Amino acid sequence: MLTLVLGGAASGKSEYAESLVLKTTGPRYYLATMQVWDAECAARVEKHRKMRAAKQFVTVECPLHLDNVRLPARGTALLEDLGNLAANELYDPAGAGENAAKAILHGLESLAAQCENLIVVSNEVFSGGADYAGDTGRYLLALAQVNNAFAARADNVVRVVCGIPVYYKGVEK
Secondary structure (H helix, E strand, O other): OEEEEEEOOOOOHHHHHHHHHHOOOOOEEEEEOOOOOOHHHHHHHHHHHHHHHHOOEEEEEOOOOHHHOOOOOOOEEEEEOHHHHHHHHHHOOOOOHHHHHHHHHHHHHHHHOOOOEEEEEEEOOOOOOOOOOHHHHHHHHHHHHHHHHHHHHOOEEEEEEOOEEEEEEOOOO
16 A cells, blocks of 8 residues: 655644554554754654654664665555655765656655555645746756656555645545
């Protein structure tokens, strides 16, 4: 089962996605895409890692190259989030650069083949307009390409607004 959870900043999308995972049985994987740049980032990662462990998540760090992730057993994976992953792949010198969207989609396919359930969190893009130039436009376009392609393949597409899930495809379970 593939689920895409979209929403704006602080919409409740991450909490909702996590609640979906907590309804499942079997191994739970949290695929974390944040890059650690400094001590503040490291402290935040450690805090989140401890919170997830209490909910029986195994954390897998994957700020780049999602296609290299190998899960130890079938279960449910939560990828948090495509926005970070897209930025990392576009702008990190070790990332995919101009091929970011293609690389991420390839990684999602690889991951989906390893899971019973794959729940992916992403940011809404272009809802505030579509006139962006330069690096911002490039980033938003890459993320939109990934969102659109994954949504087309997903069983469920849900947008979270003010903590309220609105299903565009599939039904809440």
